[in-house]
Amino acid sequence: MVPDDIDWEAELADDPDWQALSPAERHRLLAVMEKMLAMGMAGIYGDEAPDEPDADVPCQAVIGQCRARCCTFIFALTREEVAEGRIAWNREKPFFIARDARDGYCPHLDRATFRCTVWEHRPLRCRRYDCRGDREVWPAGFPGKV
Numbered sequence: 001m002v003p004d005d006i007d008w009e010a011e012l013a014d015d016p017d018w019q020a021l022s023p024a025e026r027h028r029l030l031a032v033m034e035k036m037l038a039m040g041m042a043g044i045y046g047d048e049a050p051d052e053p054d055a056d057v058p059c060q061a062v063i064g065q066c067r068a069r070c071c072t073f074i075f076a077l078t079r080e081e082v083a084e085g086r087i088a089w090n091r092e093k094p095f096f097i098a099r100d101a102r103d104g105y106c107p108h109l110d111r112a113t114f115r116c117t118v119w120e121h122r123p124l125r126c127r128r129y130d131c132r133g134d135r136e137v138w139p140a141g142f143p144g145k146v
Contacts, residue, residue: 015091046076048124055130062143068114069137071106074099075125086121097123 008030012018021029077095081087088098088107098107105111108118116122132142 011091011094046078046081046123046125048078048128052128054127057130057132063114065143066131066137068105068109070126070129070131071109071114071116072099072104073097073129075123077123077125081123084121086118087123097125 008018008026018026075097077087077089077097082089082095090096090098099105100107103111106116108116108122110117116126131137
């Protein structure tokens with residue numbers, strides 16, 4: 001179901017493509033989105049298992065080597081994360097984590113220190129991601145004890 005807890009007119013007020021649509025076209029687009037969601041052909045929010053523990057990765061010990069590669073990954077936020085409004089999301093691809101157009105990193109990453117500026121409120125996907133076995137991040141293997 002298309003989320004009814006979002007004021008689409010407010011969210012898309014500055015989107016020229018949305019504004020170019022007539023009210024009937026907007027209604028039809030939302031109806032199509034609802035049908036696609038019901039059929040499993042589309043998704044808006046990330047789906048995180050409620051009982052999965054956070055990863056225990058020693059980020060601060062290895063951040064200088066990986067240079068926060070995981071902060072370039074694209075993923076959907078949960079309904080709760082969007083509703084809280086603390087995490088920037090991509091307006092062109094609702095409701096995925098935002099990315100800086102200049103370097104592809106999360107806008108919440110401090111580029112000088114490679115530290116997350118929303119660490120205590122970071123998305124569940126960030127909390128649960130364990131990079132230690134990810135060959136995209138560590139092609140030669142994780143540098144240290146696993």
